[in-house]
Amino acid sequence: MRIAIVVYDGMTALDAVGPYDILNRLPDTEVSTVGVGAGPKRAEGGLGVVAAQDLSAVTAADVVLVPGGGKLGAVMRSERLHEWLRDRHATAAWTASVCTGALVLGAAGLLDGRRVTTHWRAREHLARFGATFVDERVVVDGSLVTGGGVTAGIDLALTLARLLHGDDIARAVQLSAHYDPQPPFPPVHPDAAAEETLVIVRDRLGPR
Amino acid sequence: MRIAIVVYDGMTALDAVGPYDILNRLPDTEVSTVGVGAGPKRAEGGLGVVAAQDLSAVTAADVVLVPGGGKLGAVMRSERLHEWLRDRHATAAWTASVCTGALVLGAAGLLDGRRVTTHWRAREHLARFGATFVDERVVVDGSLVTGGGVTAGIDLALTLARLLHGDDIARAVQLSAHYDPQPPFPPVHPDAAAEETLVIVRDRLGPR
Numbered sequence: 001m002r003i004a005i006v007v008y009d010g011m012t013a014l015d016a017v018g019p020y021d022i023l024n025r026l027p028d029t030e031v032s033t034v035g036v037g038a039g040p041k042r043a044e045g046g047l048g049v050v051a052a053q054d055l056s057a058v059t060a061a062d063v064v065l066v067p068g069g070g071k072l073g074a075v076m077r078s079e080r081l082h083e084w085l086r087d088r089h090a091t092a093a094w095t096a097s098v099c100t101g102a103l104v105l106g107a108a109g110l111l112d113g114r115r116v117t118t119h120w121r122a123r124e125h126l127a128r129f130g131a132t133f134v135d136e137r138v139v140v141d142g143s144l145v146t147g148g149g150v151t152a153g154i155d156l157a158l159t160l161a162r163l164l165h166g167d168d169i170a171r172a173v174q175l176s177a178h179y180d181p182q183p184p185f186p187p188v189h190p191d192a193a194a195e196e197t198l199v200i201v202r203d204r205l206g207p208r
Numbered sequence: 209m210r211i212a213i214v215v216y217d218g219m220t221a222l223d224a225v226g227p228y229d230i231l232n233r234l235p236d237t238e239v240s241t242v243g244v245g246a247g248p249k250r251a252e253g254g255l256g257v258v259a260a261q262d263l264s265a266v267t268a269a270d271v272v273l274v275p276g277g278g279k280l281g282a283v284m285r286s287e288r289l290h291e292w293l294r295d296r297h298a299t300a301a302w303t304a305s306v307c308t309g310a311l312v313l314g315a316a317g318l319l320d321g322r323r324v325t326t327h328w329r330a331r332e333h334l335a336r337f338g339a340t341f342v343d344e345r346v347v348v349d350g351s352l353v354t355g356g357g358v359t360a361g362i363d364l365a366l367t368l369a370r371l372l373h374g375d376d377i378a379r380a381v382q383l384s385a386h387y388d389p390q391p392p393f394p395p396v397h398p399d400a401a402a403e404e405t406l407v408i409v410r411d412r413l414g415p416r
Contacts, residue, residue, distance in 0.1 A: 014222075014229035014385075017255070021222035021358065024253035025413045031253055040248065040258055045232035045239055047225070048258025050248055099386070119386055137390040149386025150229065154359060158392045171393045172408035177222075178307070178327055178357025180395035182345040184366045185379045187388035200380035205233045 001029040001164065004061040004088070006104075007051045008035055008075050012207065013043035015067030015098040015153050022157035023063075025173045026165060034058045036074075036081050044070060044207035055084045063160060064088045067153070068099030068119060070207050075104050082108035089143075094160060096145040098153035105144075106131060115141040119149030120190040121201075154179065209237040209372065212269040212296070214312075215259045216243055216283050220415065221251035223275030223306040223361050230365035231271075233381045234373060242266045244282075244289050252278060252415035263292045271368060272296045275361070276307030276327060278415050283312050290316035297351075302368060304353040306361035313352075314339060323349040327357030328398040329409075362387065 003023050005016050016033070024031045035041055035051025043049050064085065075081055085108040089095040097105050102118040105111055106129030116131040117139045126133045138159045139146050145163075147156030158179070162170035188197075211231050213224050224241070232239045243249055243259025251257050272293065283289055293316040297303040305313050310326040313319055314337030324339040325347045334341045346367045347354050353371075355364030366387070370378035396405075 012229060013225045017221045017225040020253065020255055021220060021415075024415050027412045027414075029414075033255060040256070045228065046260065047228055047241060048248070048256075048260065050256025050258070052254065052256065137388065148388075149384075151362060151385050151387045151389065155390050155392065162392055167393075168404065169408060169412070172405045172413055174391055174393055175396065175398065175401055175405055176357075176409045176413050177359050179359045179389075179391055180345065180356075180397075181359065181387075181389035181391065182363050183382055183387050183389065184363065184370055185375075185382050188383065189388075190383065193383055196376065197380045197383055200377060201384045204235045204377070205380055205384050206235075206237075207229070207232050 001026065002061045003029060003031045003063040003065065004034045004058050005031065005065045006035065006067070006081070007033045007041045007049050009042045010071050010073055011041065011043050011067045011069040012099060012150055013047045013049055014150050015069070015101060016049065018151065018153035019065055019098065019157035022154060022161065022173060022177055025176050026161055026169065036078055055080065061088050061092055063094045063096060064092050065096040065098070066101035066104045068097070068101040068149070072100060072103060076107045085110065092143065094143055094145050094163065096147070096156060096160060098147045098156055099149045102126065102146050103129070110144070114144055115139055116144070116146045117148050118146065209234065210269045211237060211239040211271040211273065212242045212266050213239065213273045214243065214275070215241045215249045215257050217250045218279050218281055219249065219251050219275045219277040220307060220358055221255045221257055222358050223277070223309060224257065226359065226361035227273055227306065227365035230362060230369065230381060230385055233384050234369055234377065244286055263288065269296050269300055271302045271304060272300050273304040273306070274309035274312045276305070276309040280308060280311060284315045293318065300351065302351055302353050302371065304355070304364060304368060306355045306364055307357045310334065310354050311337070318352070322352055323347055324352070324354045325356050326354065
């Protein structure tokens with residue numbers, strides 16, 4: 001089983017590394033990173049994450065996953081990346097995105113007519129790719145699996161673990177990753193969040 | 209505010225990157241990576257994560273965080289790292305670990321007499337550093353903040369966000385990171401896990 005995670009300048013590192021470390025626990029599975037050009041990419045905040053291979057070296061994968069980022073920039077315009085995503089999607093068992101990685105799949109033409117989720121701040125952008133936003137943490141539509149923002153990558157990866165290997169293995173992966181989340185605040189749906197919280201998110205927080 | 213996250217060969221990347229991406233959202237905060245030698249480190253599974261600076265370049269930090277890994281190897285024996293951790297701990301507002309990163313703090317002599325948590329599979333190792341295991345997701349004891357395994361780094365980082373900036377900012381960071389976790393299986397305490405699940409964790413799963 002081969003899983004390829006796309007990494008690029010400006011991505012949110014956790015979008016990629018959450019799934020990486022969950023999927024890396026699966027038996028008989030090789031998880032690797034791929035980029036437009038091999039070598040270090042500069043994620044949000046400046047963190048260097050290495051693309052182990054250039055796109056050209058990955059000619060088949062069972063799962064392809066695209067993380068998101070706050071400023072997608074070049075990956076929304078890279079015809080080379082989009083063609084590679086279309087080619088891999090054609091034969092992959094699952095094509096996945098986390099957060100605004102869905103918009104990259106959209107730019108590649110893979111979301112037309114599909115049910116999709118993304119980071120709550122990016123919901124309104126899905127329509128221009130012909131996708132219908134679904135307000136769920138993880139959405140499976142055919143061979144397309146999309147997750148909400150950032151931390152949703154962990155739930156998405158466990159969903160993939162279940163789809164690939166069944167409940168017993170996925171349950172063990174969840175335990176192995178000690179995934180018994182305890183957010184300090186009761187999670188609030190973005191539509192129900194206090195205006196002052198939304199203002200802080202918009203005006204005071206990174207990523208920079 | 210300066211936050212330094214130690215990265216090293218063999219670490220679990222998510223232990224470092226979960227906190228990185230949460231803390232990177234804080235206002236007026238610089239989060240960077242530091243290692244025994246600058247440059248790419250090879251996390252479990254082979255993922256390359258770059259140490260932006262050598263230890264010698266980070267002579268003060270408000271927060272120091274050490275991720276864990278399945279095979280700690282060199283970081284348990286690095287006198288240079290241990291001395292650096294002791295020096296930073298002496299003036300840092302918070303010294304933190306995720307998962308088996310606690311054992312690295314222990315090797316540096318920072319856990320004696322402290323209340324500490326770690327990955328459930330590493331619980332029994334804390335006693336040899338003079339620490340008392342506390343069966344909680346995140347434990348704050350003085351200026352020491354320790355988290356459970358792997359995914360606990362997100363809860364730990366949000367706890368740090370709250371300690372550093374208060375509830376309003378931390379709540380906004382949680383929303384910004386879309387942290388409304390929905391594990392596919394109801395979390396089970398390791399002591400209550402089915403024997404067959406524990407056998408899978410021990411014998412069939414990575415990280416490799």
